[in-house]
Amino acid sequence: MSIAVELPALGESVVEGTVARWLVREGDRVERDQPVVEVTTDKVDAEIPAPAAGVLEEILVPEGETVPVGTRLASIDASGAGAAAEAPRPAAPAPGPPPGSAPEAAVPRPAPEARPPPPAEAAARATPLAKRVAGQAGIDVARVPASGAGGRVTRADVERHVAPVTPASEAPSRQPAYLTYAVQPGDEVTPMSPLRRLVAEHMVLSKRTSPHVGTVAEIDMRNVVAVRDAHKEEFRRAHGFGLSYLPFIVHATVRALREHPALNASVLEDAIVVKRDIHVSIAVETDKGLVVPVVRHADRLSLTGLALAIEDLASRARSKQISPDELKGGTFTVSNPGRQGNLYGFAIINQPQVGILRVGEMVKRPVVRSLEGQDAIVVRPMMHLALSYDHRAVDGAPANGFLFHVRELLEAGEFDL
Numbered sequence: 001m002s003i004a005v006e007l008p009a010l011g012e013s014v015v016e017g018t019v020a021r022w023l024v025r026e027g028d029r030v031e032r033d034q035p036v037v038e039v040t041t042d043k044v045d046a047e048i049p050a051p052a053a054g055v056l057e058e059i060l061v062p063e064g065e066t067v068p069v070g071t072r073l074a075s076i077d078a079s080g081a082g083a084a085a086e087a088p089r090p091a092a093p094a095p096g097p098p099p100g101s102a103p104e105a106a107v108p109r110p111a112p113e114a115r116p117p118p119p120a121e122a123a124a125r126a127t128p129l130a131k132r133v134a135g136q137a138g139i140d141v142a143r144v145p146a147s148g149a150g151g152r153v154t155r156a157d158v159e160r161h162v163a164p165v166t167p168a169s170e171a172p173s174r175q176p177a178y179l180t181y182a183v184q185p186g187d188e189v190t191p192m193s194p195l196r197r198l199v200a201e202h203m204v205l206s207k208r209t210s211p212h213v214g215t216v217a218e219i220d221m222r223n224v225v226a227v228r229d230a231h232k233e234e235f236r237r238a239h240g241f242g243l244s245y246l247p248f249i250v251h252a253t254v255r256a257l258r259e260h261p262a263l264n265a266s267v268l269e270d271a272i273v274v275k276r277d278i279h280v281s282i283a284v285e286t287d288k289g290l291v292v293p294v295v296r297h298a299d300r301l302s303l304t305g306l307a308l309a310i311e312d313l314a315s316r317a318r319s320k321q322i323s324p325d326e327l328k329g330g331t332f333t334v335s336n337p338g339r340q341g342n343l344y345g346f347a348i349i350n351q352p353q354v355g356i357l358r359v360g361e362m363v364k365r366p367v368v369r370s371l372e373g374q375d376a377i378v379v380r381p382m383m384h385l386a387l388s389y390d391h392r393a394v395d396g397a398p399a400n401g402f403l404f405h406v407r408e409l410l411e412a413g414e415f416d417l
Helices: 119-125 128-137 155-162 194-209 222-239 246-259 303-318 396-412
Strands: 002-006 016-022 035-040 045-049 054-059 066-068 072-077 212-220 265-268 271-274 280-286 289-291 332-335 355-359 363-371 374-390
Touching: 016 194, 035 072, 035 194, 128 155, 128 194, 194 289, 212 396, 222 246, 222 303, 222 374, 222 396, 246 280, 246 303, 246 332, 246 355, 246 396, 280 303, 355 396, 374 396
Parallel strands: 280 332, 332 355
Antiparallel strands: 002 072, 016 035, 016 066, 035 045, 054 072, 212 374, 265 271, 280 289, 355 374, 363 374
16 A cells, blocks of 8 residues: 655645655655655754655655645555565666668657646646735736646746746846856855755745835833843753843733734735734744744743743754744744844844844943933943834834833833743
């Protein structure tokens, strides 16, 4: 009996993945739940396990190829027979030319031309991402030639249809000079990894989908610093790691989201969905790139609960022990580049969310404060928070109101561990 090894859903909004590396070969014996292939998406690197024990009889998708979720990657002969049990059969010799005839030169066959499938069939077989990109470009997906598995129209098919590939010989005359670069002696050329390429595609898609608007708040973190300093040693003894400033920022963020739900939303075609639950995505840098695990029901957690959840997710993300389910369902994202985050920066929205808050570096600076009725210059730990939001769903007033509320909560410093 032949059992399929399929590409599963590996995260919210992930509709395709790239086969990075096969861990077994055709004819190898595999056990149930044994990792057989590594797959990369713009959310996570994952090992796909064998659904049953048996012999890997056929690999259907080669390394480096990108396919939609649900694609059959390989097949396993669960009876244990198949390729490993059968002796290889010698290939029958090709019939030679008739005696006395001259051999004909091999004539290369032209590659089959991709033809558009019937309109209704093409629309049904298009991947969700292909449909979305086609809609944004004003293209009828039913007219796009399909190259995906099972005759499916992929995102790449739509992009080729919108901007056909230019032959190399014609590139200089058709492509603007400022878009090209000739590699010079001494340049180091490093091909993008599958994860880097998919992250890049996701970022381009987000910028193309959402009209990004940014706003910045400057925050006096004096009271937050005081609370942290008062509890950090006790916290370390109790939990085994240091208390950072990130849980304070996330705690203020989820409290502000309850008061400003427009930022806890998604755009669904021609409607805006305001979400009941608050699940905060936390951007984590790993040695293979950025991943964004999710703290579920973050508004129900105490400051200590948030600190424990963030530490657990970050450490498991860096050690590649995060599961695909832990990358799904985020409703708002907080990105913290760390101590070298610089003054501030605007992050790209994590689709299908409508807002992302990026944390700037905290530095001591002189500021003017009113002390006993007089203006005075004092030194305070200052931080900038930069909000990027989707102007399709959020106007300037609610976005600024949300960020102002985050600032109020942090400057008040009323946190209970």
